[in-house]
């Protein structure tokens with residue numbers, strides 16, 4: 214992996230050179246050391262850089278939220294349900310086996326929203342239990358007092374008509390032609406209690422049995438194993454009996470009902486079960502390709518075998534998310550169903566990785582509340598990068614981090630909140646780019662900091678220590694501390710509990726005998742702190758030997774001297790792989806950007822295009838330079854990035870170049886779509902032989918795009 218390479222080079226650099234850190238106090242001509250900020254850091258000279266955050270930004274949210282303390286532990290839940298498709302109703306009964314957690318306990322709260330509770334009984338005595346109802350809970354005052362450990366089993370009869378929360382009916386009466394009838398659930402964060410009375414709390418854990426009765430034509434899919442499937446005598450319905458025999462959080466209870474075809478195989482004691490709608494039957498293996506490869510990779514790297522006995526995946530119509538990691542049953546949006554032909558160009562690998570890895574980070578070890586949801590989502594998002602690194606190498610992995618950085622930095626222009634955050638209005642507020650991408654990028658920093666071997670050791674320890682349990686950020690911090698012997702408290706507090714990220718104004722200066730790099734933190738210090746961070750400086754000497762030197766930035770304004778003479782340094786760059794979650798504004802000129810475009814990490818090549826794009830309007834030569842960069846670029850996403858930057862500046866003079874792009878010269882279909890559009894724009898569609906050629910392109914998407922262009926002309 215890429216951090217292995219850095220560590221090796223760093224070791225080389227450490228033996229051959231020394232970078233000297235210069236304190237602010239040593240640079241009196243440029244630094245005002247008279248004042249100190251509230252954190253005791255020396256404050257540098259006044260910064261006049263525009264701050265990118267508008268002064269009005271606010272974090273969505275309100276008061277600090279804490280979930281209620283659990284006074285009963287839900288041990289096991291039995292669920293019997295059938296559906297009234299005409300009325301979009303769930304008719305059911307359920308039994309909750311509860312163990313008391315608090316002394317002299319006479320009260321019990323069950324989560325249930327918008328559900329009509331018909332009756333509640335004590336299952337052992339069969340006596341009715343009176344209850345009070347509010348909009349989200351059923352409150353029971355028990356006649357007996359319960360001691361810690363006492364068991365109570367209650368039975369509830371209910372009818373729920375969920376208002377498009379928790380459980381969803383798709384075309385239930387079949388009135389929409391060519392659209393299947395389906396039923397599916399999405400329980401996160403606290404939506405299962407819209408259709409099922411339960412203890413809807415992420416720190417709860419229960420095993421389940423579910424009997425789902427449906428008309429014969431439907432397939433049912435739920436958590437765990439299908440044990441029995443039978444039509445009861447005198448019934449028109451078939452009842453499928455599902456058992457989930459390992460405990461998991463109630464928000465992960467799920468079902469899907471519809472007309473599906475499936476394929477199944479057993480490998481290393483894990484049952485893989487794939488479902489698709491019947492028209493996609495022959496494409497099922499292409500759609501779920503690599504699931505077992507991902508599984509084996511995670512098993513091996515985590516040294517912790519997939520903790521469940523089956524892994525099923527199913528797409529559903531009108532899904533309101535991309536995917537959900539219900540334990541043993543990942544449910545996806547319908548768009549993952551592509552043909553084998555389409556799958557050559559389009560895949561949902563990141564999504565499949567994300568939901569599968571949640572079965573360790575999320576389902577086996579679960580965030581104890583929604584404030585800590587970024588532990589689930591940060592790992593799931595970062596593992597998309599890790600799997601890319603394993604499968605396609607560090608460039609593709611880094612590209613995922615580029616996308617993550619763009620997503621998070623984009624959102625950070627609107628607001629910045631701590632990753633671990635309990636001041637949301639509703640738990641759904643947590644589904645943002647801080648919970649997913651920012652948390653993933655902070656985990657990436659930790660991975661690079663501890664190195665690959667220690668990273669996997671820590672993850673194994675985190676899973677083993679917390680299996681079938683719930684966690685918060687401190688549990689993860691403790692694993693980093695105990696496994697490394699270092700103290701990561703400050704790191705976790707800075708990155709997980711405080712908001713923002715460093716915005717570095719980076720000034721490279723070659724004027725003196727020794728080059729210097731100056732880092733000024735120009736983020737709005739009214740809204741976030743001065744950050745302390747390690748930083749890799751990458752530079753070369755006259756013989757083009759590369760050095761990677763780790764330094765530490767601890768104040769708002771820090772300058773480092775590079776121990777290679779200015780006239781013998783061919784390049785100098787901070788954080789070449791953009792490991793630090795920071796924005797960089799560097800004083801690089803056009804020539805430096807051109808040089809980076811040709812000779813640097815994918816992160817810097819990507820940024821170089823962004824630096825050069827605004828200069829294209831005034832510089833004809835730059836167009837040719839970018840065309841050359843396109844031709845030499847090995848990585849498809851970066852070629853597309855270059856082409857998109859060029860697109861507005863290409864005209865009839867460049868038709869030769871544009872129309873030279875075809876399936877033989879360019880494997881990335883999206884670029885061929887772009888060249889088709891450019892050719893059509895410049896040359897017109899009538900008599901355009903290039904478009905005629907691309908209309909027969911082997912890519913479904915290119916041919917489809919060009920043919921619809923031709924036919925709409």
Ligand SMILES: [Zn+2]
Nearest residue numbers: 567571590593
């Ligand atoms: Zn997720």
